[in-house]
Every structure is written in structure tokens, then in C-alpha cells.
Amino acid sequence: MPPIIQIQDLHKSFGDNAVLKGINLDIEEGTTLVVLGGSGSGKTVLMKHMIGLLKPDRGRVLVEGQDIVPLDGEELARVRKKFGMVFQAAALFDSMTVYENVAFPLREHAKLKESEIREKVKEKLAIVGLRNVESKYPADLSGGMRKRVGLARAIILDPKIVLYDEPTTGLDPITTDYVDEMILDAKRELGVTSVVISHDIASAFKVADRIAFLSQGHIVEQGPPEQLRRSEEPAVKAFLSTWFGKQ
């Protein structure tokens, strides 16, 4: 079975600033990949390529064997429905209630009756561990809860892949733990493929099946967490030492 996402020789620059310099990455279906890297290493740019938000200068992005780079409009939209994305700050529509936020993709893409929508929203909110928040507005929720609502919205169309953009950034340790649990829950209950972009080493080691380390536009190391810990790559060692060194 081929990997669900294959990235081949991906290059991307903004002006003179080359951000990605030949990325090759395979993501197996049903696994959780964490792309680890420092700030400005191009993690977010890499993720945006996976869902077609950015077009590469060179290289291919295959989703279930289909190259999405040349796609546009309707075809790209069809590919995007395979993804659910959880944004760093949740990116909930703050003019809508939690219920409306979670129901939004359903209303846009599925022709369902209101009662069916209500049922699905309730189900997904239960999966992410939320109850009785439907009528609240995003501004009334805590950061961790907002992220859970973001996940509920991301999985409402039952996607195959969920992308997490820096899910634990800026959260306190307890909330970080809460979000990590959420990612593990989603994988366990839905069996989805997860791609997590993070610079949080602890969180990465907790949720990842595999970790890819991104530095200076290259993937310098990838493999299971244990392999990364033993890595002799200087960039990896330097990065990990900031955390493991303290222990």
C-alpha cells in the first residue's frame, strides 16, 4: 500500500528567501507524523503545500497517488475534502457559535437535514470531549477548548488526514497535555492519518509514530522517535539538547 502523502523534491522560495530546498517525505496511512523544527524552518510552508494552499516552485505533492500541484478549483476542492486542518489559533469563525463553526463544512459540502447536522455535530464534539458548548462563541472558550472545537470542525467531514499546525504552541503544560490527548484520541477513535507541525519536543515524542526533523529547508533526519533521539545529526542534537539536556 503506497503512502497516503508523498512529497517529492519540493522547492519553494519567497523572493530571494529559499524556504524549502528539496523535501522528500512519505506519510503512511493511519500513522502520526510530527514535522519538528525550529522557528522559520519552513514547517508551516511545508504543510500548506500538502493541502494546496501554496504552490511549489518545483516538485510534486501526491495525495493518494494524485499529484495535487497542477490542480485548481473544483478538483483541488475535492482533494481538500480529504483533509481536516487544525490551526495554530484554531481559526474558528468568531462571528459564529461553536455549533455553527463545527457545522460549517457540513452545510457547505453535505446536503443534510438540520436534524442530521445536529446529530453529527454532537457526535464530533463528543469525540473531542466537549459537551454543552454548542451555543457559545469562540471568544468564550479557553485556548484548549478552542483547539478541540477546531478539531471537531476538522473531522466533521470524516477526512482521511488531519493536519495540526503547531497545536501546542503558546499553551500551558496542562493544556498541552490536554491537546496531546486529543490528538491521540482522534487517531485512536477515527483511525485518521495525522500530520503535526510542531517545535514542542515533548509533545512530539508523545504523539508521534514517526518524526521528521526540518532544518534549513531540508529534512535532515526522519524515523521513529527513538531513532531521532539517537541521531548524530548536529542540528537535531542541538535542537533536542535544549529539552533533553535539561532533564
Place this chain on the structure above:
Amino acid sequence: MATDAEKSPEAAPDEPNTFVEGVENVGRGVINSISSFGGMATLAWEILRWSVRPPYRLQNLFAQLDFVGVGSIFIVCLTGTFTGMVFAQQSSRAFELFGAESLVGPTVALTITRELAPVFTALMVTMRAGSAMCTELGTMRVTEQVDALETMAVSPVQYLLVPRVLAGLIMVPMLTMLFDTSGMVGGFFVSVTLKGMSAGTWLARTQTWLDPEDIFEGLIKAAVFGFAVSLISCYRGFNASGGAKGVGKATTEAMVGSALAIFILDYFVGVILH
């Protein structure tokens, strides 16, 4: 199409030289407005393309029509009434000098319908609705709500921009009509009640001088302004970057750009129509 460019930090000059900085700012402003003109044209084309494609998001459109139009009724009527009153007051003073007070009505009517109503209405809409549009879109952009829309396979242009620009295009002429009416009422009130002119003369003279073309000219201008103002506000907000500060900057640019666009377009539309 959504580019998240402008990540490159701006090269700040080492020495604080206010003069050079000032000139640079002017130059950057000019370059910026030229390059953004291209961006706006592209965006306008996108909006046009998306506005004719289903699904038609009527609920969003109505929400914007309500916000831009209904929400501006009070301020537009108020501005209109006082503009008419001030204009009648001042022009009657001038016309009194050579005993032609009967021209006050036509003067008020013509200036309001042809110039003041579309320009002031567009300025009011810019201040009230344009700024809100820009801030809202800018906030959505920097909090990744725009990206979220896109990842959910919903076109942000269609979902967010089309209703706003259409609302500007439709509602500014409507509001201009209200401005016309309230301005005439204000002018009539000052001329007849306070200045003691004959109501009959006022109306008859106005009727003689005012042509349907004058009203239509104002409405065409209003439609152009409404489109331009909402397009500029949307463009600035949609392309905002850099957090709350970036949104603020975008809003300022949108306001200045809209106001300039109104006055510049006023001239060109006037030239084209005649």
C-alpha cells in the same frame, strides 16, 4: 491564489534620517499603490468571476446589504440633512448679494444630486462599513480564518468578498438616494423656513434646473464609488499581515485609499459622463 508572502522583514535603515525616511515612505507609498492597483484589478476580476458562480450565498449577501445599507441609513440621512442645510445657508448668503435667492434651490439640488450626495455617502460608507470590512477581513486573515475557509474547500473570495463588494455596489446608490432626499429637505427647510424664501419659487426653480440626468449621474458615481470603496477595503483587509498592528495598518491604508479613490474617480466619472 492566497499568498502569504511579505514574510521578509523590511530592511530598516540603520541611521534614523527623518528626511530620507520621509522620502522613502512617499516612494514606497507610490510603488505600493501602483502594485496594489494591479492586485486590486486581479481581485476585482476574481470577485466578478466568483460572483456569477453558484452557490449564491444570499444569506451572506443580505447580511452585508443590511450592514452596509440599513446600518448607514441614520448617518447618511443626518449628513444629508445638514449638508443641505449648510449649503442652502451659505449659498443663500452669496446669492443675496445680487438678489438671486431663487437660485438657491437649484444650486442645492444640483450640487447635492451630482456631487455631494455620492461623494459624502461613499465617504460615510467608507468610514462606517469600509473600515469594519477591512478590520474584519484583516482579523480573519491574520487569525487564519481565511486559510481555514480555504482548507474547507470554500472560496474565501466567494464567501467573504463577493457579498461585501456587491453590497457596496448596490447600497451606496440606495443611500445616495436617501442623501439626495434628506439634503433637499434640509435645504428646503433652511431656505423656506429660516431664510423666508418662497416655497413655490424654490420648488419651481429647482424643477426647472434639475434634470433626471443629474440624479442618474449621481447614482452612477455612487455605484462606482461603492464598488471601489468596498473593493479597496476588502483588498487591504484580505491581504493584511502581521497581527493586530498589520490589521490596523491595512485599515488605515484602506481608509486613505478609499477616500483618494472617491475624489479621483469623481473627477474621471464626471469627465466620462460629459
Place this chain on the structure above:
Amino acid sequence: MKTLLTPFRVGLLVLTAVAFLFVFLTFVKKGGMDEDESVDVYAYFNDASGLGRRSRVQIAGIGVGEIREIILEGNKAKVWLRIRSDVQVREDAALTKRSESIALGDYMLDLFPGTQGARLLKDGDQITRVYDAPGMQQVFDSLQKITGDIQEVTASLRRVLGGDKGTESLQSIVANLQNLSTSVDKTVRESGDKLNAILGNFQEFSEQVRGISRGQEEQIRAIISNINKITVQVQETLTSVQKILGSGEGDLRESVASIKENLNSLQQSLHNIEELTEQVKNGEGIAGKLLADERLGQKVSESVEELSSFSDRLTRLQTEVGIKSEYLVEQGTAKNTLSLRLIPRPDKYYLIEVVDDPRGSVSEEIVVTNPPGVGDPATQRRQIRTEALKFSAQFAKRYYWLTLRFGIIESTGGVGMDASFFDDLLTLKLDAFNFSVKELTYPRLRTSLRLQAFGHLFATAGVDDVLNPQTRDLTTNRLIAGRDYFVGGGIYFTDDDLKAIITTTGVPTP
């Protein structure tokens, strides 16, 4: 709820805006005639200044068309007009450029559509008669006005003199005329030389007028026809005067013998006028002066206008005469009032009343009680009640349904207030007067309801002297102060009624 409300509000705004637009467009719509409902003709003007696209074309002050286009052709302005097709524009039509107002430089065109019998103009035809010298036009305008006024005067004169009742007034007129003719005779004799000189001047002037009036035959012809009409009327009048005089009594005949002579000479002068008009037609004679003297014409027409506005004011004054009788319940007798109401404006009137009040009026008298010569005279004040008539004279001003009155009420100062309801069918009246009379504790306050019925009848009921306790004259047991109730009614007539009454009863009218 919200999804329903928002489109509703938006729709309401759109409908309002569209309604305003519609109102505006209806308001500014003028002319804009369809091609198939109008005739397009053109005319050449030496001077089209002040004319523009959409300038009005009118007949007798009523718009019948507009200017479509003005083009320069050679050194003349070719003006295209669109005239309503129900106005039949004929070959001998004439256009006159006229200033719309003095202060502003805009002009309009007066159209004389032409005379019956001339060929009708079609699309693309030319109106050849164009008068664009504004000065002359004003002269003609005022002259035509004057002749019109003279016509009216002679007509009314004839009406006055024509009836049998005129004989009496004629006698005095005749006497006046006799005096007048004597003095005129004298004046003429004394200032013959001066007149001759003036006549000489006129003749000279007429030479110049001949030049001016060339090309204006149309107007002159109209004026002359008017003058002709006048002379005919004057002749008729004079004939009837002669008839009256001829059939009069002997002494009258004698006293008017000289008038007859004068009449003959008048006829002679009428003959002269006829001659004169002949001359005017040829641009000669004294009347030419009138044609050219713009200022004279204006003055005459101004004074005529003044006169007519004055008479307007007189005719606008409405008069109402009424009589009212009210039964006073406590008093046991009736109170009668005769009233005259002068109404110069609908919201203002003067009310003059004569009141016969059984309470009478109170006056004070100092009476010396002890016989003369015994000590100091002891004086005593005594109130005398006389059954004198009382007068009211009030000024009233009306604001919407409320009328405020003040002035003299029943011979004392007072104020009043009327509130009218149901188109003045029901009126609540409140009067307060007698503020300073000693025998009353409080001012006399009267309130009543007045109900209008059958146009000229009304009924009233109310309470008089509401505040004061009843006081009766000991000797006559008459109520002299205090609360009383009254019911009554009355009738009133307006000018129009009076006119009708007077004519049917044969009172001579002036």
C-alpha cells in the same frame, strides 16, 4: 427570525430608495414630449442669448413646448422647437423672446400660434416671424394690458349708466361734467400754445416711431383692433347716455344742454381717434408716442395693478351679521345680542357686538344723605343699575382649531378663547371679563358650547359668571351677579347672503 428580518430591512431600504428616485424623476420631469405627439419647427434668432436647450415655449403663460437645439448658422442662431401637436402652429405664427425674470438672465419664448385659416406647420417647417428685441415686447405687453383695462372700465361704466336707477346718479355726474367741461375749456384756452408745442413734439416723435414699428404690424394690428373695440363700446355708452338724457325731464334737458354739445365734440374726438388709429397703423400720429414710451406704459399698468390689488383686499373682507338670543334660567328673561363680524383674513376677525343684558350695567353715584346745612355732608356711595346696552369689540386670531380673542367684552376689558371641533360645527367658548368691578369677588367667567346647524343657525348653552355667588337686587329681585345658566340660539348672514337678500328686495346697487 434574523434570516427573515434582514432581507425585510434591506428590501425596505431598497423600496424607499427606489420610491425616492421615482418621486425625484416625476418631480423633475418636464417637457420630454414624444416625437409623435409634437411638431418640430425652427426659427432664426439674431440673438439667442439666455435661451438654451429645454427653455420653455409658452402661450399665455402655459408651457406648450421647449427648445430642442440651438445651432449657429451663418451669423444667426437656428433654434429648433418642439411644440405640442395639439397646439396648432400655423404659417403666420410668431415667436417673441421674453425675459423670464429681471434678475436672472434666462429667457423663454412666447408663441403666437397664428390665425385661423393660415396653413398648419409640419415637422421641419420654419416660423418666420421672430421678435427678439425685448424692449419693444415690453411696450406691447403693457399697452395690451392697458387697452384691456380700459375695456373693462368702459364696460362697467356702461353697466352703471344703463339701468333705470342710473338716472339719479347721472344727474350728479352731469353736474360734475358741466363743471369739468367748463374748467377744461378754460384750461385749453389758456394753455393753447403749450398744447400746440406738445403736439408738435408728438408729431416729430411719431416720425421716429414709424421706424420702430416697422415689422411689428402684428402687435399693432392687435392693439388697434382693441382700440377699435373700445371706441365702439364708448360710442354705445354715449348713445345710451344720450338716450337717457333725451328722455329725461324738461329741467334736466336744459341743464344738460351743454353736455350734449360736449358729447358732440366727444363724438368728433372719437372720429379723431379713428383717424389717429389710421395714422398709428401707418406709424404716424400721437398714439405712436404711447407705443414707444416704455416707462409710461409700465407706470400705467403698475397703477392699474395697484388699484386691482386694493380692490381685491376690499373684496376679500368678509362680513357677517348675526343676532343671538339666550334665555337666562335664573334670571327668567332673555339676553339679546346683535353682532357684526369683519373677517379680513380667514384666521383673523374683528367682532363688534351690541348686547342687551338684563343684568344691566352698574355705575356708581355719590349721594349726599343728610339735609344740606346740617353738619358735614355725609356722603354715601350708591350703585346704580341701569338697563343700558353694552358693547363688545374684540379682535380675534385663529391658530388651527384655537381662536384667541381680546378686547372689550360687554363694556369691560376681557379675553376669550374658542376651541373648535368637527370643522367648526362645535365650538367651546370661554370668556373672562369684568376683572375690576367691585361687587364681584371673581372676574366674570362664562363658558358655553355653540352648535352650528343648517349653515346659518346655531344653538348655544352654557354657564355665565361661573365663579361668583348669586346676588339679587333687593327691590326688583333681579339677578345682578352670580352664576346663571343659559340656553339660546341665533342666526347669522354672510356678505353673500346679504347680497342675495339685497338684490331680491330691490335695494339699488352701486
